[in-house]
Amino acid sequence: MPQGFFTDTTLCIGCKACEVACKQWNQLPDDGFDFTGFSYDNTAQLGASTWRHVAFVERPVPLGGTQLGNFSWLMMSDVCKHCARAGCLEACPTGAIVRTEFGTVYIQPEICNGCGYCISACPFGVVDRREDDGRAWKCTLCYDRLKADMTPACAKACPTASIQYGDLVQLRVKAKERVVELQSRGLAEAYLYGVDAENQPGTGGLNAFFLLVDKPEAYNLPPDPVVPTKLMKRSWLTMAGAALGLGVLAVSAVVAP
Amino acid sequence: MIADPETDVSRPVEDGRNIDPRLGTLAGEGSHQQVERIQASRPTPSNELATGTTYYGLPLLKETPWKWAIPAYLYVGGLAGASAALAASSLLRRDSLGTIGRTGRILAFGGSVVSAAFLIQDLGRPSRFIYMLRVFRPSSPMNVGTWILSAFGGFAFGAIALPGRLGDAACLGAGIFGLPLTSYTAVLLANTAVPLWQGTRNALPLLFVSSAASSAASALELFDLPADEARVVRRFSIAAKLADILCAIAVQREANVVERVGRPLRKNPLWKAAKVCVLASLVVSVVPRKSRWLRIAGGVLGTLGAAATRFGVFEAGRHSSRDPQASFEQQRAGMSLASSVTTSLTPA
Ligand code: SF4
Ligand code: SF4
Numbered sequence: 001m002p003q004g005f006f007t008d009t010t011l012c013i014g015c016k017a018c019e020v021a022c023k024q025w026n027q028l029p030d031d032g033f034d035f036t037g038f039s040y041d042n043t044a045q046l047g048a049s050t051w052r053h054v055a056f057v058e059r060p061v062p063l064g065g066t067q068l069g070n071f072s073w074l075m076m077s078d079v080c081k082h083c084a085r086a087g088c089l090e091a092c093p094t095g096a097i098v099r100t101e102f103g104t105v106y107i108q109p110e111i112c113n114g115c116g117y118c119i120s121a122c123p124f125g126v127v128d129r130r131e132d133d134g135r136a137w138k139c140t141l142c143y144d145r146l147k148a149d150m151t152p153a154c155a156k157a158c159p160t161a162s163i164q165y166g167d168l169v170q171l172r173v174k175a176k177e178r179v180v181e182l183q184s185r186g187l188a189e190a191y192l193y194g195v196d197a198e199n200q201p202g203t204g205g206l207n208a209f210f211l212l213v214d215k216p217e218a219y220n221l222p223p224d225p226v227v228p229t230k231l232m233k234r235s236w237l238t239m240a241g242a243a244l245g246l247g248v249l250a251v252s253a254v255v256a257p
Numbered sequence: 258m259i260a261d262p263e264t265d266v267s268r269p270v271e272d273g274r275n276i277d278p279r280l281g282t283l284a285g286e287g288s289h290q291q292v293e294r295i296q297a298s299r300p301t302p303s304n305e306l307a308t309g310t311t312y313y314g315l316p317l318l319k320e321t322p323w324k325w326a327i328p329a330y331l332y333v334g335g336l337a338g339a340s341a342a343l344a345a346s347s348l349l350r351r352d353s354l355g356t357i358g359r360t361g362r363i364l365a366f367g368g369s370v371v372s373a374a375f376l377i378q379d380l381g382r383p384s385r386f387i388y389m390l391r392v393f394r395p396s397s398p399m400n401v402g403t404w405i406l407s408a409f410g411g412f413a414f415g416a417i418a419l420p421g422r423l424g425d426a427a428c429l430g431a432g433i434f435g436l437p438l439t440s441y442t443a444v445l446l447a448n449t450a451v452p453l454w455q456g457t458r459n460a461l462p463l464l465f466v467s468s469a470a471s472s473a474a475s476a477l478e479l480f481d482l483p484a485d486e487a488r489v490v491r492r493f494s495i496a497a498k499l500a501d502i503l504c505a506i507a508v509q510r511e512a513n514v515v516e517r518v519g520r521p522l523r524k525n526p527l528w529k530a531a532k533v534c535v536l537a538s539l540v541v542s543v544v545p546r547k548s549r550w551l552r553i554a555g556g557v558l559g560t561l562g563a564a565a566t567r568f569g570v571f572e573a574g575r576h577s578s579r580d581p582q583a584s585f586e587q588q589r590a591g592m593s594l595a596s597s598v599t600t601s602l603t604p605a
Contacts, residue, residue: 023273027285029292030273038313045300045315049290055312091448093400094385095392109289113388114381116322117399120449120578125318132293134381140286217585220312224588228448228455229396235444239462243436246339246466250346250432253493254357 002103002168003146004082004207005155006175009219010182010190011162012075014040018052019077021157025142026051031130046078048130051139052154053078057218064213065186076210076219077154077163080105080126080139081194083227084204088138090229091121096136103168103207104141112136123203123225141208168207172196175211182211189213193221202226271295309582317581318450321574326375328571331442332564333375334406335469336476337368338438341413343473343493345432348425357477357486358428362416364476365431369410376406398445405441409434439469446574452587453577454570456518460511461570464504468566470497475538475559478552487552491542498539498559505532505566515590517583521576528569534562 022028031049036042039056046053055076063072086105089097096111097118107118107127114134118127127138142152150156155165164171175192182190190213192199194206202225216223272292276283283289300316321327344361377386390407394400412434415427443465447458454461474494482490512519522528541547541555577583 025285026287027274027276027283028287029290030295032296036313041313047319049287051287057312087450090396091399093394093397093403094388095394096388111385111388111391112382113385115389115399116379116381117397117445117449119319120321120451120454122319123450123584125316125450128319129322129381130290130292131322131381133291135290136381137287137290142286144286215310217310217581218312220315220317220581222317222584222588225450226588228450231455231458232398232444232448235447235458235462238459239437239440239444239466242463242466243440246342246439246470247346247432247436249470249493249496250339250342251349253489253496254343254346254349256489256492 002207003141003166004103004168004171004209005079005141005152006164006166006171006209006211007077007079008162008164008175008178008211009074009076010187010211010213011160012054012077013160013162014054014056014073014075015159016043016054017157017159018154018163019043019050019054021153022052022139023050025145025153026140046080046126046128046138048128048133048137051079051137055219057214059214059218064188065182074214074218076212077158078219078221079154079208080141081124081203081209082139082141082207084197084207085227085230086203087121087123087227087229088118088127088136090227091117093117100143100146102141102143102146104143104146105207106140106143107136107138109135109137121228123222123227171209175209178211187213200225202230309585311581311585315581316579317584318578320578321449321451322381323379323571325568326379328568329564330372330375330379331465331567331571332472333368334372334442335439335465335563335567336472337365337372337413338409338435339469339473339497340368340476341365341409341416341428341431341435342439343432343477344416345429345435347489348428355486356480356482357489360477360480361473362413362428362431364473365409365435366413366417369406369413372406373410376403398441398448402438402441402445405434405437409438440466446570450584451574451578452515452518452580452583453512453522453574456515456587457508457511460504460507464501464508464566464570467497467500467504468563471501471535471538471559472563474498474542475556475563478542478556478559481549494542494555494559495539498535498542501535501562501566502532502539505535508570515583515587517580517586518577520583521580522570522573525569525573525576527565528573531562531565531569534558534565538562 028049041056043053057074082104100106112135155163194200194209196205340361347358389403412427412430440462443461446454474497477490538555538558
């Protein structure tokens with residue numbers, strides 16, 4: 001049964017407990033301390049050693065249902081989306097990236113040879129290679145914990161249930177109810193991002209989907225991501241035609257008098 | 258009792274994991290990640306921020322970790338594939354095309370060895386290169402390409418190592434596998450989220466094939482050929498270089514459909530230089546009965562143009578992956594798969 005995350009950004013308080021819990025449980029190494037200088041977000045991005053990342057969006061715009069004036073502060077805990085059709089998985093030449101029994105996307109570190117193709121194939125810029133390690137890494141959706149019937153570390157640590165883990169079918173129902181509830185409370189902007197294949201046809205839906213209140217670009221999410229493999233049929237055909245053309249050209253250059 | 262990090266010698270390297278080995282073991286999913294240097298590698302905000310909503314101008318995508326060896330392979334692999342195709346065709350007129358046949362076979366085999374070396378060198382874990390052939394995966398152009406290159410390399414070796422008929426048969430095999438070798442790399446680049454590469458997915462294979470053909474023609478122009486073989490090379494060269502220029506225009510047009518996507522290619526100095534070199538080399542090839550030096554000049558210009566084409570496309574793609582707006586605009590403009598549906602679901 002596919003399992004997944006529902007990240008309800010309206011509940012996020014930006015405490016970064018998920019980031020810390022993820023680093024600790026997975027025993028991920030340090031990737032350097034730095035001040036970005038633009039917000040409370042000093043993590044800046046997901047990476048080989050950072051599998052949860054809390055984004056802080058500061059906007060001079062009011063948020064529906066609040067009385068804060070011309071200001072709103074949006075927080076979102078970003079993660080690998082475990083796409084139903086994953087660009088990384090379909091591009092991986094070694095078969096290192098697999099779909100697990102929980103419907104999640106998992107990179108087997110003992111197989112990955114560090115070719116780096118998955119990095120360019122992910123439409124969300126999630127997976128990355130740590131240069132001193134040489135392999136590609138990303139969120140495993142706590143594969144080890146799932147096998148032991150435990151909740152992933154980030155969802156367990158989240159104090160506000162902004163990150164919810166569970167059976168994907170139930171999560172979707174819950175999420176849709178939540179949108180209706182928020183809208184009835186005046187937050188008309190609330191919508192779901194990647195909840196299913198109908199919502200995001202390019203990826204067939206995300207096993208880790210989000211409730212957002214601004215357009216995806218504001219959170220550094222692509223508005224209409226597509227798994228690149230879906231677009232390749234014509235490219236392969238063009239390639240075959242062009243290659244045949246080269247054959248014809250070579251033969252005719254030789255045999256012409 | 259927690260060990261004092263300053264005095265505990267049994268402690269693993271200071272890599273931020275903060276595990277006291279007497280209290281816990283390294284068994285987490287990320288515990289095998291090796292660390293040599295801890296250093297912040299924060300993405301730099303794109304400097305083309307002028308328009309639209311972004312997240313502090315940070316890139317949406319991760320830049321490819323591929324270094325110079327990959328665009329170099331794009332050139333060498335194309336050269337080897339097209340040379341093999343020409344050598345195989347020359348079997349049809351074996352009596353008179355000895356030099357093209359021999360040189361083509363050497364370029365094919367040499368090119369396949371250099372290609373493999375470039376590809377292995379660029380891996381994060383070079384010792385595991387053979388894992389590329391663990392599976393056959395039609396969804397991964399890189400996997401398909403590795404199989405093509407392996408078969409090509411085997412045949413190209415046979416073409417120089419085996420005697421007589423057997424060698425000719427191997428040469429034919431190399432010629433056949435050389436055709437997709439020249440062009441699968443275009444599909445490989447297009448099958449990414451990089452806006453420029455994805456956005457040129459239809460014209461790029463055409464460009465890579467014709468650029469491979471003009472690489473092989475230019476390489477042969479560097480050699481001293483008998484008159485009838487020189488005629489063959491000239492015919493092949495003019496057609497290839499002309500196609501190369503037309504396809505470069507087609508690639509630029511396809512990229513320009515979304516202004517922001519085509520911008521890094523339009524501005525790329527290598528891409529501009531490539532067009533000038535190929536054009537100049539075409540002009541030289543067209544001149545009839547030229548001196549040996551003029552032919553060599555044509556070959557050098559063509560080689561530079563072909564290499565610059567690959568490096569230009571590669572660098573411009575890297576540049577476009579740094580620009581979040583390029584992806585956003587491409588997807589909002591409906592260039593992605595299903596935007597007609599999604600745009601009604603995601604607020605603009
Ligand atoms: S978000 Fe990226 S890394 Fe995660 S499953 Fe999708 S394509 Fe793969
Ligand atoms: S870097 Fe590893 S996981 Fe990524 S595509 Fe290459 S082999 Fe697969």
